[in-house]
Amino acid sequence: MNYMIRGKKIVTVSDLKTVENGAMVIENGKIAEIGPWxxxxxxxPDMDVVDCSSYVITPSLVDCHTHLLEFAPTSLYPVTPVTHFLAAKAILFHALSSGITALGEQICGHPLCNFSKEDYQKAVLDLPLDISFATTSISIGFENLAHFTSITQSRGVTQFDLTDPVLVQMIALESDYPGENIFINATPANFTEKEVPRAGDIIYTLEELQQVVKIYHTLGKRIGAHVAGEEGIKIALEAGVDVLHHAHGITDEQIDLTANQGVEIVATPMGGTHLKPNSPEEILKFFEKEIPVSISTDSYLPPYQGTSWLPFSNQSLKGPDVLMLIAQPAMQLLKKHKYDENMILALLTNNPAKLLGKQNQFGRLEVGLDANFLVAEGVPGLEITDINKIKSVYYKGVKVIDRN
Known part of the structure; x- marks a missing residue:
């Protein structure tokens, strides 16, 4: 279906910036033209028009660090292997209804999930979502550290196995993008503090990490790492890790090093490590140093307690529907510092699309890209946080969510 859609304004997150009283021509699921209405x-003159002149049109959202398919179903529902993907699809629909049309999923290995990357890919094949998979190893901070990998699936491995060159190479070859490929610190995952007393333990020596990074780079792959704390971030930067996921507890000196080395950061203001998560002021520092930064949920997670920017009163698990909510404090701070709304919205759209290697497909409203966009009552994250204020979600030009 070919049509034109009109908006009060179009925030393109491209060189066009914001087009007031704008319109887009959509042809065969792609953006064919953008300009004044x-x-x-x-x-x-003869083209069908979708009149959304009371609303804002923006790129749809990209959540580049999630655990919706592997950990979330077993955490939220009483699933069995037979019903696991039924729950997963319900979770993905919730993400879609929250304005998210692209995800970066981590496949870590899980004691209850004997599924391969191919199993996850098949399960989501027909959904109106673009999902990239980062294959990983993981260390969970129980009293006795538990280690799993995407390759060995539900079978645990030893700490020694995590640096086995053959296993590392297999993980690297299957990974679509630099997600949480390696956990430099043991993770609390979505367990309570009492259950994971060793969350934060550093798993690798610098020499071991350098060998892992070398394997990825030799294969032409970039590597991302779950990391928090000054010591862990130090060895991540020294080893040549390409993307820091979380980077909670990063120092000002390390922010400078990150910028100088061209390293990217995936900020998770809701939590995800043993340390206090990324504050709005910290994300502003990343911006000021021109570090490519994305904001992500890492969901499903219990939100960190004791921050001034999170509105949650308990630790019930939060999902992709809070992406705009957890991003808003940083986005509004950036606006106060006179950053353009297009640069700010890139935190949830173009920057994570680039991280996924999909910047030539989506993340901006630009001629030739997929027509993945939102019709909303305001700019997502910056002006609105309630998913009910997203009136329509379009994926490749097709309306897939409708609240009108």
Whole structure:
């Protein structure tokens, strides 16, 4: 279906920036033209028009660090292996209804999930979502550390196995993008503090980490790492890790090093490590140093307690529907510092699309890209946080969520 859609304004997150009283021509699921409504109306007088002139049109959201398919179903529902993916699809629909059309999923290995990357790919094949998979190893901070990998699935491995060159190479070859490929610190995952007393333990020596990074780079792959704390971030930067996921507890000196080395950061203001998560002020520092930064949920997670920027009163698990909510404090701080709304919205759209290697497909509203966009009552994250204020979600030009 080919049509034109009109908006009160179009926040393109591209060189066009914001087009007031704008319109887009959609042809065969792609963006064919963007410009002022009056101009496009004259050029295409016979084209069907979707009138959203009371609303803002923006790129749809990208959550580049999630655990919706592997850990979330077993955490949220009484699933068995037979019903696991039934729950997973319900969770993915919730993400879609929250304005998210692209995800970066971590496949870590899980004691209750004997599924391969191919199993996860098949389960989501027909959904109106673009899902990239980071294959990983994981260390969970129980009293007796537990280690799993995407390759060995539900079978635990030893700490020694985590640096086995053959296993590392297998993980690296299957990974679609630099997600949480390696856990430099043991993770609390989504367990309570009492259950994971060793969350934060550093798993690798610098020499071991350097060998793992070398394997990824030799294969032409970038590597991302779960890391928090000054010591862990220090060895991550020294070893040549390409993307820091979380980077909670990063120092000002390490922010400078991150910028100088061209390393990217996936900020998770809700939590995800043993330390206090990324504050709005910290994300502003990343911006000021021109570090490519994305904001992600790492969901499903219990939100960190004791921050001034999170509104949650308990530790019940939170999912992708809070992406706008946890991003808003940083986004509004950036606005106070005179950053353009397009640069700010890139935190939830173009920057994570680039991290996934999908910047030529989505993340911006630009001629030739997929028509993945939202019709909303305001700019997501910056002006609105309630998913009910997202009136429509489009994926490849097709309306897949409708609240009108």
């Amino acid at each position: 009056e101009k496009l109306k004259k050029r295409c």
